[in-house]
Amino acid sequence: MQRPAWEATTTTWTIRRTKERYAALSMRTEDEEQRGPDAAVVSLETNEEDEENSPTACCFCWCWCCSCRCMTIGPSDNSGISALMQNAPTEEELRSWSRNFDTMMRSSKGLQAFRGFLCSEYSEENLMFWLACEELHTISEAVKVEERARLMYEDYISILSPKEVSLDSRVREIVNRNMVDPTVYTFDEAQQQIYTLMQRDSFPRFINSKLFKTLLLKSQEASS
Numbered sequence: 001m002q003r004p005a006w007e008a009t010t011t012t013w014t015i016r017r018t019k020e021r022y023a024a025l026s027m028r029t030e031d032e033e034q035r036g037p038d039a040a041v042v043s044l045e046t047n048e049e050d051e052e053n054s055p056t057a058c059c060f061c062w063c064w065c066c067s068c069r070c071m072t073i074g075p076s077d078n079s080g081i082s083a084l085m086q087n088a089p090t091e092e093e094l095r096s097w098s099r100n101f102d103t104m105m106r107s108s109k110g111l112q113a114f115r116g117f118l119c120s121e122y123s124e125e126n127l128m129f130w131l132a133c134e135e136l137h138t139i140s141e142a143v144k145v146e147e148r149a150r151l152m153y154e155d156y157i158s159i160l161s162p163k164e165v166s167l168d169s170r171v172r173e174i175v176n177r178n179m180v181d182p183t184v185y186t187f188d189e190a191q192q193q194i195y196t197l198m199q200r201d202s203f204p205r206f207i208n209s210k211l212f213k214t215l216l217l218k219s220q221e222a223s224s
Contacts (some may be wrong), residue, residue, distance in 0.1 A: 114206055149182035166194075
């Protein structure tokens with residue numbers, strides 16, 4: 001199958017970006033190995049000086065454009081748990097998440113905790129893609145929509161990307177056709193497929209994970 005002309009013109013840029021990401025991922029992996037094989041939990045330890053000097057830092061930065069520390073995955077230790085509990089969800093919130101995936105996805109704390117779990121499974125690209133699609137829907141200028149859509153394609157759809165999400169051939173073909181003239185709806189079918197994948201696959205494991213059980217235990221202790 002012949003590649004779309006718009007995709008061919010960006011191949012060199014994609015390869016360069018991919019090499020940079022692999023280098024960054026290698027450094028991240030080496031750092032995690034040095035910290036040990038303990039079960040991963042979300043560390044919300046925040047350095048105030050870093051926050052002041054890094055105004056672009058964002059908990060839900062889908063494009064990895066910042067060095068955000070709020071979602072760092074580290075060893076399971078008391079300091080990490082204590083830092084997480086500074087903005088901990090209540091027991092009621094946690095139980096509502098366990099009953100309904102949609103409820104968790106509408107909660108900023110739920111997204112934060114779920115992303116931390118996905119990081120520990122090296123599959124956070126699914127959530128990041130979904131969030132990127134949500135953000136795309138808020139853009140009104142056609143030029144910016146096209147620019148963002150192409151970045152998203154490079155980050156999550158291209159087979160050259162280390163953050164490629166898993167889509168079936170039907171949905172991938174729809175996305176390729178839509179990319180000829182990108183709109184805010186270009187990735188809607190892909191977004192729905194990834195949402196369903198997270199709901200059926202990642203979400204049950206999150207609810208049964210050590211992270212979720214720790215959050216629940218801490219919330220119960222805090223309310224007692």
